[in-house]
Amino acid sequence: MNAPDVVRSAYAQLAVTDLGAARWFWVDMLGFYVQYEDSGSLYLRGTDELTHHSLVLRKGEIAALDHIAYRVRTPEDVDKAEKFFAELGRPVKRLKKGEGTYGIGDAVRVVDPLGFPVEFFHDIDHAERLIQRYDLHRGAEIARLDHFNICTPDIPAAYAHYKSLGFGCSETIEGDEHELYAAWMYRKQTVHDVAFTGGSGPRLHHLGLATHESHQVLRTADLFGAVRKEHHIERGPGRHGVSNAFYVYLRDPDGHRVEIYTSDYYTGDPDHETYRWNVHDDRRRDFWGNAVIESWYKEATAVLDLDGRPQPVSDALLDEAAVKVGADGLG
Numbered sequence: 001m002n003a004p005d006v007v008r009s010a011y012a013q014l015a016v017t018d019l020g021a022a023r024w025f026w027v028d029m030l031g032f033y034v035q036y037e038d039s040g041s042l043y044l045r046g047t048d049e050l051t052h053h054s055l056v057l058r059k060g061e062i063a064a065l066d067h068i069a070y071r072v073r074t075p076e077d078v079d080k081a082e083k084f085f086a087e088l089g090r091p092v093k094r095l096k097k098g099e100g101t102y103g104i105g106d107a108v109r110v111v112d113p114l115g116f117p118v119e120f121f122h123d124i125d126h127a128e129r130l131i132q133r134y135d136l137h138r139g140a141e142i143a144r145l146d147h148f149n150i151c152t153p154d155i156p157a158a159y160a161h162y163k164s165l166g167f168g169c170s171e172t173i174e175g176d177e178h179e180l181y182a183a184w185m186y187r188k189q190t191v192h193d194v195a196f197t198g199g200s201g202p203r204l205h206h207l208g209l210a211t212h213e214s215h216q217v218l219r220t221a222d223l224f225g226a227v228r229k230e231h232h233i234e235r236g237p238g239r240h241g242v243s244n245a246f247y248v249y250l251r252d253p254d255g256h257r258v259e260i261y262t263s264d265y266y267t268g269d270p271d272h273e274t275y276r277w278n279v280h281d282d283r284r285r286d287f288w289g290n291a292v293i294e295s296w297y298k299e300a301t302a303v304l305d306l307d308g309r310p311q312p313v314s315d316a317l318l319d320e321a322a323v324k325v326g327a328d329g330l331g
């Protein structure tokens with residue numbers, strides 16, 4: 001089938017139960033720039049982002065993922081996306097400018113074969129350049145949205161779906177018989193736009209936000225410690241095996257997980273080869289062999305359908321946490 005030409009992971013829309021608390025976390029602490037706000041929503045972007053937003057926080061009854069969104073190369077690719085998912089028999093909803101998310105033009109929203117609410121758009125309002133407005137760089141100095149990480153019970157099915165959308169695969173975690181535990185897949189020329197964590201799903205595992213340097217990852221942890229909010233730090237700082245990125249994971253007031261992530265690598269050559277980790281290699285998730293805290297494997301955010309109802313989840317086919325690896329048995 002004729003897949004749309006996806007350029008990159010572009011924005012996520014999260015439902016938060018307390019917009020003021022979310023503003024403290026995502027704006028005051030992480031340093032996102034408020035491009036636009038109304039009584040029920042915040043439209044945020046990082047310092048390097050030249051388009052309207054990469055994160056929308058809207059007031060909601062429950063903490064959930066409203067949708068993730070990929071930018072496509074041309075307006076015609078929005079039509080292609082609609083056709084691609086309609087031919088798969090998936091729910092699709094076309095949204096003209098003004099009918100969907102503020103700042104976004106013509107778009108199509110679908111529930112993909114993995115059960116995730118996904119938008120494909122081309123037109124988005126441009127925004128003034130902040131790259132060298134150092135006077136506005138604050139907190140963790142978030143540069144841009146880098147990736148989505150999604151929980152799904154069938155990693156091979158997730159891999160096949162994103163392969164059919166033209167995504168490359170930079171790295172995997174595999175068992176001794178090459179059973180697939182996790183995969184990192186890309187359209188932009190870095191390690192990933194989307195990654196799959198085995199577990200019940202569809203659920204959102206985390207949003208990955210890029211900073212320019214590792215000192216901003218360390219500063220993020222210091223900022224939360226400084227104001228006695230260290231309980232928001234879930235995992236790290238540390239160095240990943242997969243992606244080689246330096247990282248820290250946080251949970252926002254609603255439990256939405258976010259990763260501050262820097263220094264992965266280029267994947268843009270046409271013959272770029274997948275790097276395969278064995279699930280028994282305890283450097284795979286933390287290169288220094290530090291254990292992965294159980295909540296990181298087990299907890300994730302509910303996702304909504306196109307009518308805003310929480311999607312039912314199904315259980316993992318493969319449970320990496322059950323594989324006895326690393327000092328604490330969790331890898």
Ligand SMILES: O=C1C=CC(S(=O)(=O)O)=CC1(O)O
Nearest residue numbers: 149195240241242243284285
């Ligand atoms: O972005 C990522 C890169 C690497 C890892 S892992 O913990 O090294 O598997 C997790 C992650 O998907 O969040």
Ligand SMILES: [Ca+2]
Nearest residue numbers: 230231233234
């Ligand atoms: Ca902690």
Ligand SMILES: [Fe+2]
Nearest residue numbers: 147149208259
């Ligand atoms: Fe990540």
